[in-house]
Amino acid sequence: MLHVRLWWHAAPGLAVACVVLAVVQAGAITVAMVASGHLIASTGAAMRAGVDSAAALQSWRWLAVTVAAFVTAPVAAAVSRGVEEVASARYLAAYYDLVVDTGVHPHAVTHLEDPANAQQLVSAVEASRDWLFLRGIGGTWVALSNKLNGVGALVVVSTWRWWVGPFLVVGWLLLSRAVAHWRSVVFDDMIGETGLGRRRASYLQGLLVERAAAKEVRLYGLGGWLVGGFVNAWQETMAIVSRRRLRGVSGTLPALAVLLVLNAAAFAVLAADAAADRVSTGVLVTVVQGILGLAAFGRQDDGETSLGRTASCVAALAAFRTALGLSFLPTPAQATLDTAPISAAAGKVELREVTFGYPGGDRPVVEHLNLTIPAGQAVALVGVNGVGKSTIVKLLCGLWPPQAGEVRIDGLDPAVDVAARRRVSVIFQEFVRFGLTARANVEAGAGWQPVEELDRIAVDAGADHIVAGLESGWETVLSAEFTGGTDLSGGQWQRIALARALAAVRAGAGVLVLDEPTAALDVRAEVALFESLLRLREGLTTILISHRLSSVRHADRIVVLGPTGGGGARVIEDGTHEELVAAGGEYARLFTLQASRFAAAGGAA
Ligand SMILES: Nc1ncnc2c1ncn2[C@@H]1O[C@H](COP(=O)(O)OP(=O)(O)OP(=O)(O)O)[C@@H](O)[C@H]1O
Numbered sequence: 187m188l189h190v191r192l193w194w195h196a197a198p199g200l201a202v203a204c205v206v207l208a209v210v211q212a213g214a215i216t217v218a219m220v221a222s223g224h225l226i227a228s229t230g231a232a233m234r235a236g237v238d239s240a241a242a243l244q245s246w247r248w249l250a251v252t253v254a255a256f257v258t259a260p261v262a263a264a265v266s267r268g269v270e271e272v273a274s275a276r277y278l279a280a281y282y283d284l285v286v287d288t289g290v291h292p293h294a295v296t297h298l299e300d301p302a303n304a305q306q307l308v309s310a311v312e313a314s315r316d317w318l319f320l321r322g323i324g325g326t327w328v329a330l331s332n333k334l335n336g337v338g339a340l341v342v343v344s345t346w347r348w349w350v351g352p353f354l355v356v357g358w359l360l361l362s363r364a365v366a367h368w369r370s371v372v373f374d375d376m377i378g379e380t381g382l383g384r385r386r387a388s389y390l391q392g393l394l395v396e397r398a399a400a401k402e403v404r405l406y407g408l409g410g411w412l413v414g415g416f417v418n419a420w421q422e423t424m425a426i427v428s429r430r431r432l433r434g435v436s437g438t439l440p441a442l443a444v445l446l447v448l449n450a451a452a453f454a455v456l457a458a459d460a461a462a463d464r465v466s467t468g469v470l471v472t473v474v475q476g477i478l479g480l481a482a483f484g485r486q487d488d489g490e491t492s493l494g495r496t497a498s499c500v501a502a503l504a505a506f507r508t509a510l511g512l513s514f515l516p517t518p519a520q521a522t523l524d525t526a527p528i529s530a531a532a533g534k535v536e537l538r539e540v541t542f543g544y545p546g547g548d549r550p551v552v553e554h555l556n557l558t559i560p561a562g563q564a565v566a567l568v569g570v571n572g573v574g575k576s577t578i579v580k581l582l583c584g585l586w587p588p589q590a591g592e593v594r595i596d597g598l599d600p601a602v603d604v605a606a607r608r609r610v611s612v613i614f615q616e617f618v619r620f621g622l623t624a625r626a627n628v629e630a631g632a633g634w635q636p637v638e639e640l641d642r643i644a645v646d647a648g649a650d651h652i653v654a655g656l657e658s659g660w661e662t663v664l665s666a667e668f669t670g671g672t673d674l675s676g677g678q679w680q681r682i683a684l685a686r687a688l689a690a691v692r693a694g695a696g697v698l699v700l701d702e703p704t705a706a707l708d709v710r711a712e713v714a715l716f717e718s719l720l721r722l723r724e725g726l727t728t729i730l731i732s733h734r735l736s737s738v739r740h741a742d743r744i745v746v747l748g749p750t751g752g753g754g755a756r757v758i759e760d761g762t763h764e765e766l767v768a769a770g771g772e773y774a775r776l777f778t779l780q781a782s783r784f785a786a787a788g789g790a791a
Contacts (some may be wrong), residue, residue, distance in 0.1 A: 188504045189497035196280035200273035207266035211259050216338030218255035219475040222247040274323040285310050287516040306506050312500045322496025325489030332482045339479025346473045350452050357445040358484030364441040368758025371434040383423030390416040406538040439683050532596050533696030533727035535559040540591035551577045553754030565729040566738030569747035574755040575731045579701050583610055611690035612699040617683040621665030627682050631689035647685035652678050697727040712737045725730040735777045740761040746773050
């Protein structure tokens with residue numbers, strides 16, 4: 187069972203300790219039942235024989251055993267709770283490791299972009315944040331302890347009449363199943379069935395307290411409206427919850443009735459035996475405790491009910507990992523992130539007959555695309571919105587493998603070869619704004635850098651004045667949500683992202699891709715940035731993507747992508763700015779259009 191395997195992986199020593207403590211606890215409870223029976227049985231004779239008699243000594247012994255057993259059981263339970271807490275934290279950490287490992291492997295993002303897969307991973311994370319999941323981890327030991335206590339009681343009852351115990355156990359198990367079913371209805375309400383209403387309520391509540399919506403909530407006076415929406419959504423959901431819970435509880439009544447009958451019958455037989463002197467007082471006391479102790483088989487607390495849920499979360503994550511070709515537990519090789527230094531890179535880019543479409547798409551985005559960029563060349567990729575420029579960037583990074591054709595960086599396939607991937611440095615259109623220090627935002631591209639190196643990179647990226655203006659320089663957190671942190675403007679963020687990409691270039695990446703990283707810059711700033719990049723590239727292969735053609739006109743080569751007869755994108759024009767303008771094709775038309783608009787707006791192309 188995967189849940190048990192994960193326990194063994196996360197905390198083998200503590201897991202063994204929990205088992206031992208559960209056995210000790212169950213043993214102590216069983217001994218207490220038997221010893222207390224003997225104590226009561228021997229007390230009468232001891233009192234009659236006198237304090238110094240052998241019978242009294244025997245009685246004292248049973249008292250000592252009874253007290254020791256009664257003390258041992260709760261002490262073992264208390265120690266067990268402590269050990270379980272520590273062990274559960276380790277289990278949770280191991281589960282998070284699995285989730286993270288599943289997120290970052292394999293390199294391709296195919297599994298994350300497929301909505302069904304992404305949802306599975308999100309569910310795995312969400313489930314683990316739920317308190318039910320946490321209760322379920324500890325529930326492993328609650329369930330084990332309950333079952334062991336029950337077995338002890340069964341042994342005790344069997345010493346009287348062997349057939350009574352199994353009947354009662356069946357009764358308790360029936361009730362336990364019915365209660366577990368009802369509780370799962372309750373839990374489904376909490377996280378599943380009424381999830382939509384709850385999510386809506388919590389979304390509305392979030393708008394009231396989160397920073398992102400704060401400005402508009404105040405500006406438009408949305409407070410009352412949001413509170414009303416929250417209350418309605420919550421009440422509607424809770425009404426459904428109450429109805430389902432009431433309906434569900436009736437399912438436990440037949441099991442309860444059966445159990446009552448069985449228990450009444452057992453006690454009636456015991457009473458008859460006692461009346462006929464077939465059992466002594468001591469046995470009577472022990473067996474009564476045993477019969478009551480069988481209730482351990484029917485116990486259903488949050489922990490035990492949640493155990494199944496936790497185990498199925500782990501099983502679902504394991505199935506997801508298997509589908510991705512990953513073993514259940516991360517192997518040391520899987521657990522290592524790509525930290526190898528980048529080998530000397532030349533930077534030749536080749537796409538040969540590449541065809542690619544996203545899952546669920548009705549046509550390929552690119553089709554039979556051929557593009558070769560020699561090392562050191564600066565190429566601008568242009569084309570209308572949605573033609574497939576960013577998709578080509580993802581293919582170059584190996585984030586998606588093509589369905590046909592070949593993508594090569596210096597002859598290596600980036601979808602399978604880590605060395606090829608590390609030769610490509612990209613500022614994505616939607617680059618990540620890490621709410622971490624400025625240093626970490628840049629070092630993410632290349633690992634630790636001395637401050638002098640960071641300063642040099644910042645100058646190249648035009649980010650030096652931004653860092654200089656930060657309260658704690660490179661150590662300032664770039665998020666106002668943290669004390670001492672600060673927010674940057676869109677343009678400032680782009681400079682920081684550029685610095686990150688340049689850090690990767692300094693570490694050896696031979697291909698720099700800028701996928702419209704300058705949308706938040708004005709035209710002049712964008713032209714200046716691209717030109718400074720083209721100047722400092724020194725043998726770097728540079729791929730620039732921009733809709734502002736004036737910004738990329740100085741590239742060595744301009745590649746125009748276009749749809750061809752309803753199919754996927756291909757290269758429709760390829761040449762220098764001058765060649766393409768002279769050719770009078772699509773590029774010339776777009777360039778002239780943009781230049782005339784810009785001139786009309788009072789600028790110069
Ligand atoms: N993850 C995705 N899943 C499904 N379809 C996608 C995905 N990403 C992009 N697409 C689709 O692929 C096509 C090409 O998108 P892409 O982002 O590559 O175009 P683009 O040329 O970069 O556009 P833009 O100039 O607007 O940035 C579009 O039709 C888009 O809707």
